[in-house]
Every structure is written in structure tokens, then in C-alpha cells.
Amino acid sequence: MRIKIISAGRAMARTLGIAALLATPVRGQIPNEFFNLKVLPEEIAKRDLVNTMKSFTRALGVRCEFCHVGEGDLANFDFPSDKKVRKVKARVMLQMVAAINGEYLSRIKDDEHHMPEVSCITCHRGKQMPEF
Template identity: 45%
Template structure:
């Protein structure tokens, strides 16, 4: 039990922090141009966490807000951060590659698809590598 206690505490604190930061994110969205306007918060956050992971960044990389400050102080709808604008272009590009260029590749069960991570792999700046 003595050994488990710190682990239990860490898990509890970890999930409290996650719940607290989730609660700081707005429930309704005013500036969605590509994602469905009535998207559920849970789905939106899944996409946003996917972006964080694919690029190896945190929310402030694309959104107006200060590193280390609570998410309640962020203005997520703002387009002031140029990385958010680039991210929209990237979303459109990824979608077009999937729906146009890869349309007839792969199989029904395993369609050919790319995602942010196909190129980024945890990096902000994917590098062109020699063949």
C-alpha cells in the first residue's frame, strides 16, 4: 500500500488537472470554418489533442494565449496566431489529399489515408529527407 500511494496520488492529481483544464474550454464555438459548427466538445478536443501530439506542441502554439497560463485565459476563437491560420491550410490540404488524390487507393477495409502525423511525426517542421 505504501508503494501504491504515490502512484494513486499521481493518477488522481493527473486526472483532476485534466478535468480542470477540460472545464476551462468553452462549450460553444464561434469561429469554426472547417470542422462542423455543432461539433461536441469531446470530439473537438480529440482533434485538438491530436494536433498537439502530431506536431509535438501545446495549445498556445496555435491559439492566442500565454504559455503556462490557464486555458480559461485563452481566446481560442481568435485568428491572431498565424499558426492557427497555417493549420487550417494544412487541414484543407490533408482533406484534399485524402478525398482527391488517394481516393482510389487502398481497399474498402483499409482506405489509403494520411493525417497530420504522416508528415509531422511529432515535429513542428517536418523535414524533407533525401530518398
């Protein structure tokens, strides 16, 4: 389960592309150790975690504080806190995406559908709530 999720995270980071250019300055203000990962692998590289987080902000059109407690300088954020319900919901979303990709789309892989995969942006399309 965890392995599938890290690859989902990497795929999300890859789709992001542009984040790699912006990642370095932000990364300096983000802790090097993580204390409350329940879905992402505990041993995830900081780079992969940051890219995954940036993919969330882009997919939902929000900033870090949408899910995390804090404002202004990222160095003062309480990232491990689960106080914001959106963070808790985002965890469920991560599990949902991993299930869609790992348990379902993987079963329709064929010559025409090499790597069918959904990510946050597939539904959210830059919006906090998907619009139907």
C-alpha cells in the same frame, strides 16, 4: 466537404488514443461553444473538437499556445482569435489533409489498402515543421 473533414478529425482523434485518458480535466477549461470554425463543422461535438486539437499538439510536438492566443490556464485563452498565423496555416493544413484523403487516397482503396489515410503526424512526426 465538411463531412469528410469531421471523419478526418475523428480518425486523427482515434490515432491519438492516449488523449482520451487526458481529455477530461482539460475539457473543463475549454469553452462549450465555438465561434470561429471555418473548416471543422460548426456543430462539432466538444469531445471531437478537443480530441482533434490534442491530435495537433501531439503531431507537431507543441502546446495549445503554439496556435492560440493565451498562456497558462486554458480558461483564459482566446481560442476564437485568428491572430496567430500558425492557426491560419493549420486551417489550410486541415483542408489539405481532407483533400488528400477524400479526393486522392479514397481512389486507391482496394483489398490491400482498406483505409489509406494521412493525418498531421504522417508528415510532422512530432515536429513543428516536417523534416525531409
